[in-house]
Amino acid sequence: MWEFTSPRTIMFGRGALEYLKEIEGERAFIVTDKVIRGLGFVDKAVDYLKEASIKVKVFDEVEPEPSIETVKKGTEIAIDYQPDWIIGIGGGSSIDAAKAIWILYERPDIKVEEISPLAKLGLRKKARLICIPTTSGSGSDASWAIVVTDTKERRKMELGSKEVVPDVSILDSELTLTMSHELIADTGFDALSHGVEAYVSQWRNDFSDALAIRAIQLVFMYLPRAYRNPDDEVVREKMQNAATMAGLAFSNSHLGLVHAVAHAMGGLFKIPHGRATAIVLPCVMEYNLREAMERYSEISKAIGIKASTQKEAVEELVEAIRRLAVEIGEPTSVGAVGISWVEYEKNLGKLVERAMESTTIVADPRSPSTGDFRRLFVCVFRGKRVNF
């Protein structure tokens, strides 16, 4: 027995933002960042909400990889304002911050670090949640995951609850057109890693499989094109859909070692999450090769790779992912992003410790020891193939 949880409504396609004109309520609290606000999307959303006779307050102080402090600040303002809609507009950071703020607004009795899928929160007594992604993407607009950074400990906290899967997800491709090439590449790879990890997770099921495999296909078809032609709206819409589908997939299956490693690196070295997944994904696939060979070979077949054995199919898939990374300007090692070996080695123990504490490792096809993690982190630094 398992369950499938999804937003009640997903509005998708160019102009989907207009859906805001139709919602009912009194006060909306928009959580976003200054860049997104500066691009005019928030003003557009505000105008639509006003047409629906809804008052609006905007909190635009979310930073990339949002901190506990930012969440607490947003919560204070929300408690004062008493909205009946919380609206996250932006990348994964703004959306995760919106989710966390919503929880603490409805449950000021709990601490950020206590937000867990293992405990009942009892949300939706004061407000409901709309998520509007502007990247393609974290899939946070469709998932139960929340990542908030403890800046004092330099740790990414993997929080979440099924209850924070948004009521509405609005995928308006027009909002993604301003992404830089770098952001297209980083967030696109995040989506790919979500699809791959969801497909091989021990918690996978028919529903998550369908979404994962289609998301992976869309990424391979459209990410290179999105990177080369950012103005191609059709392509951008496909990537946005892929990101949300991949988010639904992992949210109803689970993530794995890619995210355990990427989160550890992101917390300690501030490597943008998607970029970290681009480096780590092929290495983890090589690590999981024996345990997940059949599943990886199914992915390989789904994206059109022809091979005579499962092993060959998986090896070709890993190479295809490495080639994709290079094609869209992603680094293939941690060393290539400007982190010194001296600094990295000094933090190796902490990296391993953080990875071992990740909630994502319980459902990975292979159960890593601390020794395995150590070797994995070294391979990831050097961009070396994994053969243990």
Next chain:
Amino acid sequence: MRYKFPSEEWVRVFKDELNKNEIYAEAAERWEGDFLFIITPDEELEKEMVFYVDLWHGKCRDAYIVPDRDAKKTGFIYEGPYSNWKKLINGEIDPIKGILMRKFKLKGSMSTIMRYTKAASELVKTASKVPTEFI
């Protein structure tokens, strides 16, 4: 030889198995905290059974049946009906998925458990390693 679940003997063997579990030892290297495992009655079990497990830095220092759930105050409680414990021991339920699917309840500091998900999962999975005869 099989051990009746739940029984004092079963709990003793569970402790031994846990102390042999290297995956658990590594994942729980920094863990400090005790558990109550509560088996609640259903059609197959008349009376609630409770056992206490003292965990410290990857090892189980002690484990034994206690008279009732109020006998010991612990940091964590993992609780579920007997029929679900049977399924868990038979490997039909994953310990963490079991909580997410509300087949088991987990009480205690969520922020701690979320950092030790692998250890918690291995702790409960060790129950499957005890050769078991159900009462």
